[in-house]
Amino acid sequence: MNETFNARKYYPTAVALYITYFVLGIAASIMGQYKQDFAAMWNAATLADGTYDVSGVVAVIAAIGLGRLIAFPVAGPLSDRLGRRLSALIGCALYAIFLLAVTFSPNLYIGYALAIISGMANSFLDTSITPSCMEIFREKGTIANIFTKLSISIAQFLLPFAISFVAVRELPFNTIFLVTAAIIVIDGIFLVFLPFPPFERTIKTANTKKERMKFTPAAIALVCLGFTTSTTFMLWLNCNQELGTLYGLADPSKIQSFYSVGIVLALFVSAALLKRNVEPAKILVAYPVVALVTLGAIYFIQQPVMCLAGGFLLGFFAAGGVLQLVTAVANEMFPKNRGVITSIVMIASSVANYLVVSVAGVLTRVGGAEGPRLVLLFNMAVTLIGILLALYLNACLKRERAAAREG
Known part of the structure; x- marks a missing residue:
């Protein structure tokens, strides 16, 4: 070694x-x-x-x-x-x-x-x-x-x-x-x-x-971010086609193409930011903020073009490696338990996969034609919680670094 x-x-x-x-x-x-x-x-x-x-x-x-x-x-x-x-x-x-x-x-x-x-x-x-x-x-x-x-x-x-x-x-x-x-x-x-x-x-x-894993408040926030960051793009994936139809988009399948382009571009931009030593935890605040604003714009501006623009922006700021950033930060926090912490973050993601899609199904049935817009509101609520968690994570990491310097 x-x-x-x-x-x-x-x-x-x-x-x-x-x-x-x-x-x-x-x-x-x-x-x-x-x-x-x-x-x-x-x-x-x-x-x-x-x-x-x-x-x-x-x-x-x-x-x-x-x-x-x-x-x-x-x-x-x-x-x-x-x-x-x-x-x-x-x-x-x-x-x-x-x-x-x-x-x-x-x-x-x-x-x-x-x-x-x-x-x-x-x-x-x-x-x-x-x-x-x-x-x-x-x-x-x-x-x-x-x-x-x-x-x-x-x-x-x-x-x-x-x-x-x-x-x-x-x-x-x-x-x-x-x-x-x-x-x-x-x-x-x-x-x-x-x-x-x-x-x-x-x-x-x-x-x-x-030498058991010590789950500090920052670590708990990271695990919860595994849930919220997954929710933002999973809910979009499960409602965008119906939303496109509701907003009068002639070919809703185009949303997926814009979404995919957003993801790929985000990966290169995120890599460039990290290479310039931008802290991953700060990206975990910035990207969800833009995703939240995008969801709000799609909700209030009921135009076909918003579905396409929203697909691109959510691909970039919600699905473009944000969950991978969460797992990477968690891996750095637990270098001796990387497999375990990856499991824990991904369990949170899997719970989001099952739970929020089930809730989206209920909202779709309850809301009828307006169901996709109810899903958007639900998505905005969870994404806002994710932003608050990311802000808390940054505050915790800042305190930890200050304590380490004093020590």
């Missing part, structure tokens, strides 16, 4: 780890693109307009969040005690199982179980890739962690083109699933042999019980 650390030695490992997040980006969203195909495969009821009832498929997709919640309590400690490699390989194996099997599942119950496996794969990758990036790039670990979001965004940007390619050539709908499975299997084989950086291993002994 005292010898000079050579980061270049681990660059091929970093590339392989980023590829796992590329696969994650596809796996997390591809079922949503083929809801009708899965509904037909699982013998769903036919609606009056000739399409299939996809409610069962939506329930299966929601199980991905359940899988994340199940695995995170195990994945974090495993990564800290047994190594990042094992956690990454388990994630790769679980994704391979999901991608290979889900399009052959005979009913939605098997599909539900496989979706849980997909969520578990997500958890094991999160608790490997985030700490590994911090350990490979060290001084630039926060920037490196933000770019995990870029891998996901590239995958989700390319996915519609891949779907069109498959459709034009009349290939089976499971083609992308099988190709993606092949990518994760090959990448997993590389990860078996590529070197991983040294890390501060957590070993459970009688002596280390005294």
Whole structure:
């Protein structure tokens, strides 16, 4: 551990780890693109307009969040005690199982179980890739962690083109699933042999019980930010199409394109800010403030163009690596428990995924045609709480630094 650390030695490992997040980006969203195909495969009821009832498929997709919640309590400690490699390989194996099997599942119950496996794969990758990036790039670990979001965004940007390619050539709908499975299997084989950086291993002994994680007010605020930062973009993702229709936008699907461009631009801008030594905690205040103003503008200015502009701005200021910044700051706070703290932050994110989307569903039913605007108000409330938490986090960190200087 005292010898000079050579980061270049681990660059091929970093590339392989980023590829796992590329696969994650596809796996997390591809079922949503083929809801009708899965509904037909699982013998769903036919609606009056000739399409299939996809409610069962939506329930299966929601199980991905359940899988994340199940695995995170195990994945974090495993990564800290047994190594990042094992956690990454388990994630790769679980994704391979999901991608290979889900399009052959005979009913939605098997599909539900496989979706849980997909969520578990997500958890094991999160608790490997985030700490590994911090350990490979060290001084630039926060920037490196933000770019995990870029891998996901590239995958989700390319996915519609891949779907069109498959459709034009009349290939089976499971083609992308099988190709993606092949990518994760090959990448997993590389990860078996590529070197991983040294890390501060957590070993459970009688002596280390005294070194338990100390959750300061700043750490608790960070975990809560895992919930609020996730909520802002998740609620937007789940209401923007309906909102576009309500506001008279001719093609609501364009909102997603503007949103994706915003995400990619934000990642590069955030990386540039961090390179100039702007504190991540300050970005965690600034970005949600702009997101809140954007949500308010969309609520009050009921014009189609606001949906497109709002999609771009929320992609930039809500989804453009803000959650990754939260996990990076948390990793710096707990260098000996990076896998565990990543798990805890992501559990908060997973709870947001399940809870706020459920609330959004209730608001949509209660509000009828105005439901999407009620979701906007709910989103504004949670985002405001996130801003207050981020301000509190900055105050705590400022006090901690002052105490350290005096000490």
